[in-house]
Amino acid sequence: MTEPILKINHLSKSFGNHEILRDIDFNVYKGDVTSIIGMSGSGKSTLLRCINLLETPTSGDIIFNGENITSGAMSPTTYRAKVGMVFQSFNLFANMTVLENCMAGQIKVLKKSKDEARACALHYLDQVGMAPYINAKPRQISGGQKQRVAIARALAMSPEVLLFDEPTSALDPEMVGEVLSVMKKLANDGMTMLVVTHEMAFAHDISSKVVFMNKGVICEEGSPYELFGNPKKQETKDFLARFIER
Amino acid sequence: MERIIDLGHDMARIWAQYYPAYMTGVRNTLILAFIATLAGGIIGFICGILNTIPYSKNDPAVKRGFIAFIRAIVRIYVEFFRGTPMVLQAVFIFYGLPYFTFNKVQFTGNSGIWIASLIIVSINTGAYMAESVRGGILSIDRGQTEGAMAIGMNHIQTMTSVIMPQALRNIMPQVANNFIINIKDTSVMFIIGFMDLFAQHRNIVGINYAFFPSAAIEMLIYLAMTFTASCLLRFIEKRMDGNDNYELVLADIATAAGNYNFPNKGTPFDEQNREVAHMENEERINSEYVAENHFISQTPSAEQTETIGKGAQ
Numbered sequence: 001m002t003e004p005i006l007k008i009n010h011l012s013k014s015f016g017n018h019e020i021l022r023d024i025d026f027n028v029y030k031g032d033v034t035s036i037i038g039m040s041g042s043g044k045s046t047l048l049r050c051i052n053l054l055e056t057p058t059s060g061d062i063i064f065n066g067e068n069i070t071s072g073a074m075s076p077t078t079y080r081a082k083v084g085m086v087f088q089s090f091n092l093f094a095n096m097t098v099l100e101n102c103m104a105g106q107i108k109v110l111k112k113s114k115d116e117a118r119a120c121a122l123h124y125l126d127q128v129g130m131a132p133y134i135n136a137k138p139r140q141i142s143g144g145q146k147q148r149v150a151i152a153r154a155l156a157m158s159p160e161v162l163l164f165d166e167p168t169s170a171l172d173p174e175m176v177g178e179v180l181s182v183m184k185k186l187a188n189d190g191m192t193m194l195v196v197t198h199e200m201a202f203a204h205d206i207s208s209k210v211v212f213m214n215k216g217v218i219c220e221e222g223s224p225y226e227l228f229g230n231p232k233k234q235e236t237k238d239f240l241a242r243f244i245e246r
Numbered sequence: 247m248e249r250i251i252d253l254g255h256d257m258a259r260i261w262a263q264y265y266p267a268y269m270t271g272v273r274n275t276l277i278l279a280f281i282a283t284l285a286g287g288i289i290g291f292i293c294g295i296l297n298t299i300p301y302s303k304n305d306p307a308v309k310r311g312f313i314a315f316i317r318a319i320v321r322i323y324v325e326f327f328r329g330t331p332m333v334l335q336a337v338f339i340f341y342g343l344p345y346f347t348f349n350k351v352q353f354t355g356n357s358g359i360w361i362a363s364l365i366i367v368s369i370n371t372g373a374y375m376a377e378s379v380r381g382g383i384l385s386i387d388r389g390q391t392e393g394a395m396a397i398g399m400n401h402i403q404t405m406t407s408v409i410m411p412q413a414l415r416n417i418m419p420q421v422a423n424n425f426i427i428n429i430k431d432t433s434v435m436f437i438i439g440f441m442d443l444f445a446q447h448r449n450i451v452g453i454n455y456a457f458f459p460s461a462a463i464e465m466l467i468y469l470a471m472t473f474t475a476s477c478l479l480r481f482i483e484k485r486m487d488g489n490d491n492y493e494l495v496l497a498d499i500a501t502a503a504g505n506y507n508f509p510n511k512g513t514p515f516d517e518q519n520r521e522v523a524h525m526e527n528e529e530r531i532n533s534e535y536v537a538e539n540h541f542i543s544q545t546p547s548a549e550q551t552e553t554i555g556k557g558a559q
Contacts, residue, residue: 052396054392054395054396056302056303077395077398077399077400078398079398080395080396080397080398081397081398082398084396084397085396087389087392087393087396089389090389090393091387091389091390091392091393091396092393093390093393093394093407093408094390094412095408095411095412095415097492104394104397104399104407104408105397105398105399108399108403108407109397109398109399109403131495132494132495133492133494133495134495135492135493135494135495136492137488137492140490140492150393153397154396154397157397157398
């Protein structure tokens with residue numbers, strides 16, 4: 001039995017009296033592409049932010065490669081360096097060029113030499129098709145391009161898991177494709193990914209597992225074939241019906 | 247009209263006679279204002295970083311208490327130095343320190359006056375800058391901090407390499423403001439005997455009683471200094487914004503990327519493919535052998551990587 005790379009145990013999160021996540025349990029194995037789908041406000045993004053410790057869980061554990069992250073045994077910065085995150089709003093550093101964006105973490109956090117960081121950054125920028133734009137500032141490129149740079153920035157840290165928080169939601173429709181195709185390529189190459197998304201086609205075609213969240217709990221999970229083809233819960237059916245109607 | 251011509255004559259006469267004194271004043275004023283603004287800016291940035299150290303409810307009480315203590319100190323510093331006149335602060339420090347230390351700490355001679363003036367104006371500017379910097383930090387989108395945290399940067403790294411450079415750009419108009427205010431307000435340092443431009447005026451009119459012509463000269467000089475400073479800082483702001491265009495790079499990328507041979511591990515791209523992932527899934531039930539074998543065959547050998555590098559060259 002292979003150990004899961006990421007194990008979420010009874011995770012809960014409240015903001016004040018408002019309970020966003022309740023008793024979330026699931027495992028991520030190496031090479032898995034897990035899609036998290038659900039209505040807006042169902043806690044998908046909060047779950048992802050908790051996994052990257054951008055939000056502190058109210059209770060529950062996150063076990064990463066057998067180490068408990070929430071207990072404080074591993075410092076959050078060390079952990080975050082190993083778990084990449086791609087945001088809905090890109091969050092590229094506005095004061096740096098595309099290349100510098102991909103080098104900063106390697107130099108500051110991984111303590112790589114400048115040359116090494118540069119070569120690695122160029123490698124990944126090339127992979128996402130952004131190599132010609134290394135001298136551009138984030139404000140000078142389009143949304144789809146920004147998101148591809150953000151993916152390269154995350155990859156340059158050689159993460160073990162990559163989290164995507166609605167990576168295409170802030171994009172114009174014609175740019176969604178370019179980002180999804182990069183993600184598809186990553187998935188095919190065996191990257192372990194956890195994707196919060198509204199792109200049902202992507203979830204259906206690419207993921208090895210789909211998690212449907214509703215009102216802060218995991219309502220149903222399974223292979224895309226099971227969940228999309230033969231949903232068991234009524235909530236899942238309602239949610240999927242709404243997407244198919246459109 | 248006649249009076250204006252007369253004034254011109256008087257000013258020319260006094261300038262001709264005393265211009266070395268005025269120029270010394272200009273030099274002293276500019277040096278003091280420049281260094282104090284710079285030092286004040288640094289103090290402001292340090293206060294800004296200290297003021298924004300994050301903490302959560304889960305942190306131990308000691309850490310939270312310490313952070314609260316630091317914030318209180320910064321707050322007291324800002325409120326005190328922003329809330330009292332610089333003239334009084336000058337007197338307070340220049341005479342107060344020797345008073346409390348029974349003359350063990352003294353500002354003696356010309357260098358003593360310089361040191362005291364630099365300290366006072368810097369601390370004063372720092373108090374104003376602390377608030378400007380705080381505003382500058384608050385103006386930066388929260389996503390920038392999250393982006394930096396997500397790649398594993400700590401607070402100091404996030405601040406120095408992501409937030410502060412952007413905050414600095416945003417508060418440049420404030421820095422310019424402070425520099426100009428310092429050029430003018432260092433004049434109150436005459437109270438502890440600092441020989442700035444205004445102090446020269448007091449000396450000169452003490453000899454010849456030509457109050458108005460000398461004041462007119464001073465006015466012109468101050469205006470010239472502040473206007474130059476203002477233009478210079480506008481120029482610096484423009485430089486900080488950088489070029490609006492960027493060049494597409496097509497040539498050397500392939501070489502550089504191809505030469506990178508991933509010393510410790512392969513890339514996530516070649517580490518494992520989809521097929522293998524499936525195999526591993528099955529392997530949880532089945533045997534370990536198949537996946538293991540595939541894994542090895544997927545990783546490029548050192549030889550392969552080298553050829554790729556050479557090919558690209």
